[in-house]
Amino acid sequence: MSAKSGFVPLLRTLSVCSLLFAVAAEAQDDPFAEYREMMGDDNPAIFVIEEGAELWTKPQGPKQASLEQCDLGLGAGVVKGAYAQLPRYFDDTRQVMDLEGRLIHCMVSLQGRDRSDILRKPYSGTGDMGTELEALASYVADQSMGMPIATPQDHPAEKATYAMGKELFFYRAGPYDFSCATCHRQDEKRIRLQNLPNLTAHANAGEAYSSWPAYRISQGLVRTMGWRMQNCAKQQRLPQLLPGSEAVISLITYMSVNGSGTEMAAPGLKR
Numbered sequence: 001m002s003a004k005s006g007f008v009p010l011l012r013t014l015s016v017c018s019l020l021f022a023v024a025a026e027a028q029d030d031p032f033a034e035y036r037e038m039m040g041d042d043n044p045a046i047f048v049i050e051e052g053a054e055l056w057t058k059p060q061g062p063k064q065a066s067l068e069q070c071d072l073g074l075g076a077g078v079v080k081g082a083y084a085q086l087p088r089y090f091d092d093t094r095q096v097m098d099l100e101g102r103l104i105h106c107m108v109s110l111q112g113r114d115r116s117d118i119l120r121k122p123y124s125g126t127g128d129m130g131t132e133l134e135a136l137a138s139y140v141a142d143q144s145m146g147m148p149i150a151t152p153q154d155h156p157a158e159k160a161t162y163a164m165g166k167e168l169f170f171y172r173a174g175p176y177d178f179s180c181a182t183c184h185r186q187d188e189k190r191i192r193l194q195n196l197p198n199l200t201a202h203a204n205a206g207e208a209y210s211s212w213p214a215y216r217i218s219q220g221l222v223r224t225m226g227w228r229m230q231n232c233a234k235q236q237r238l239p240q241l242l243p244g245s246e247a248v249i250s251l252i253t254y255m256s257v258n259g260s261g262t263e264m265a266a267p268g269l270k271r
């Protein structure tokens with residue numbers, strides 16, 4: 001990422017932001033809240049969760065192994081509650097990893113699959129039927145439903161990852177000199193009909209973090225937190241963020257720790 005500073009980008013940021021926030025100031029009711037209420041517990045993500053459960057036990061790759069021995073942080077094969085305690089430090093890779101990064105690691109190490117193959121298309125395009133990573137993330141997240149977010153901050157690497165996430169969150173870069181904070185630091189902001197959560201604040205961060213992965217009604221697909229990061233980086237005109245990359249894991253850690261204690265409610269339901 002290259003930072004640009006100076007008067008022109010600042011002016012641009014100010015003018016784009018005042019435009020965004022002028023619209024934002026007109027508080028309207030969330031039209032999707034009504035939809036969510038109507039759907040109740042009937043989140044179409046249920047089918048994606050089932051698909052993920054099948055993929056978890058399906059032998060695949062050159063080693064014809066399933067993911068059942070994958071250690072998501074609570075021991076090999078333990079899925080229940082694992083998502084609520086991610087991202088975390090893993091001894092075997094000596095890295096802090098998030099769910100998507102860890103799933104990819106398990107596909108490579110247990111199944112013998114090629115990382116670059118997986119990274120070629122981790123997320124669905126418009127009109128696609130959903131990818132393996134989306135299904136697996138939905139399945140694992142669902143197994144933490146109702147549990148409090150408890151991303152550990154004990155290991156020095158976990159603390160360093162949070163600190164890096166915070167730095168990235170406030171780091172202004174790209175042609176508009178935006179940071180995540182430009183759009184996500186204030187309360188009660190909107191762009192058009194979309195809420196812009198204040199991800200630096202506990203309540204908003206918890207609400208946002210606990211609802212991903214999420215079924216997007218407008219796209220008919222489950223989207224993961226890694227996809228959300230890619231999509232927001234795109235709005236920020238940054239280079240593409242890869243799933244499982246240090247930047248994504250740091251940003252996710254920053255948000256999960258800020259939202260610590262909030263009950264997991266993923267897969268959520270979004271517009």
Ligand code: HEC
Pocket residue numbers: 169178179180181182183184191194195196197199207208209211228229232233235236251255271
């Ligand atoms: C130009 C403004 C903008 C920037 C910059 C931006 N976002 Fe976003 N972000 C949005 C919008 C708009 C949405 C809501 C999208 C929607 O509902 O479709 C959103 C949604 C989100 C959500 C989901 C919130 C929820 O409640 O579901 C997260 C998490 C998030 N952004 C994180 C980030 C991070 C981290 C960065 C920096 C890498 C970032 N955003 C940069 C505009 C932005």
